[in-house]
Amino acid sequence: MFEFCEDPSALETARWFACYLTNGVHFRFYQSFLTVLLLLAITAPVALVFGFAGAMASRSHVAPLRWIGKTYTAMVRGVPDIAFFLFFVIALDQALEWLAHQAACPDWTDPIRQGANFIVCDAAKIPQSNAPQWVHEAYNFSIAVFTFAIVFGAFAANVLFGAMRAVPRAQLETGEAYGMTRRQTFWRILVPQMWIYALPGLSNLWMILIKATPLLFLLGVEDIVYWARELGGSRTSQYQYPHPDWRLWYFLGLLVFYLGMTRISEILLGRLTRRLSRGQATMAGEDQRKAVA
Amino acid sequence: MKNIILSATLLAMSAGAALADAHSVVRMGTEGAYPPYNFINDDGEVDGFERVLGDELCARAELTCEWVLNDWDSIIPNLTSGNYDTIIAGMSITDERDEVIDFTQNYIPPASSLFVALSEDADLEGGVIAAQTNTIQAGYIAETGATLLEFATPDETVAAVRNGEADAVFADGDFLLPIANEDADLMVVGDPVQLGGGVGMGLRETDTELREAFNAAIQSMKDDGTLNALIIEWFGEEAATF
Structure with a gap:
């Protein structure tokens, strides 16, 4: 990075740290922060969509749809995250490869399961085994997003389901009195008003999602906790920058990062609560109305 | 533009499929x-x-x-x-x-595995020995009278000795020797053990x-x-x- 980094062992402390903190492996550490933020940015809306679909299905008048919605929320919420992550990801990966295998290699005669091995033909490998490393990483990342979205979608579905029932019945009756159809009442009256009831539950989920990101490493994505442990471990002079066990400092850095994320989230969620309370038949909405009047 | 991207993707995919012969x-x-x-x-x-x-x-x-x-x-x-x-x-x-x-x-x-500890009189027979999970060294310690303390990474096994959690660490000599040589507190104790093929x-x-x-x-x-x-x-x- 800097020109004076040629021989780290000869540097005084400040320069040594300037070089140490900008070496290649630290850039991979910094990149992993972006990975985590990207995961949050993609997963949160996708999980919300899953949750919304789940909640809609759960209150559907069509019985099979309702069963699907109820089963989804009950099952996924009941399984421990770590078990779900280990089981579901392997199962999903193998299911995709099995489907690709059926399509790509119909002439294959060997069994796919041979003891512990899961063997499909090379054309059915997802991603292709000769694909560049970034394709493998992107694939792992998308699987991670999908899995996180399913898990957190189930919790969101329950939160939204409750929020939909919390909207005062009188509001919906008014809509019906104006001759709106069921669908119109749902989209024009129920959905715009339910968010304020859903927000406390959803904000909990968001906080839990932030904390759950270290599960990424289970899915083969190198996240910030992995790198903190890796970089903090003691280094012999085999490395350019030998140092004793510094894991404490790296984990302290993570602590600051997570607390910072929490603080930013609180501020934004506070603003969102004020915005959504506007004109609502809730105590916060009533206070706002009085303040203006 | 969209078509260019699409055809480029298709081209890349078919090229990938053509190269897909084993390994x-x-x-x-x-x-x-x-x-x-x-x-x-x-x-x-x-x-x-x-x-x-x-x-x-x-x-x-x-x-x-x-x-x-x-x-x-x-x-x-x-x-x-x-x-x-x-x-x-x-x-x-x-x-x-x-x-x-x-x-x-x-x-x-086949190379020798070593014990590294903070002091010469570390109890290798009945003490707490750190080793990495799923290694032959962990398997060996489990068979002896010592208490096995397993860690996911090699570095953690050495850290456990440094902070007193374990009496000694047991691992490949080639991994432990450079560490023991550079840290004045750590020393090789006991006899080397031959494990594996x-x-x-x-x-x-x-x-x-x-x-x-x-x-x-x-x-x-x-x-x-x-x-x-x-x-x-x-x-x-x-x-x-x-």
């Missing part, structure tokens, strides 16, 4: 946390004895190789499920592992051709003396050679 890229799975066998260097790349050896073996076998990192804990399951094609991670050849995967011939002769590359049991290719490459490195030279370069003059 045009061999993915080498390693742990990256066991210096000097394999570690992530300061530039963030896989480095170490096995990196140099692996690249040389691939060159001799005329294979294109790519390095992949994986946790030690799940390194065998991820090989059998096809996430990569070989394990080259300082893995000792043992009968238990041989039932699940196949090994090439060894590229490091040397270190080899792990492959899926179905990949016979690939195993033979690597076997031949390892043999040619043994025959022309480059393997011994490489072992001495990374593990020092006292290291066991072929």
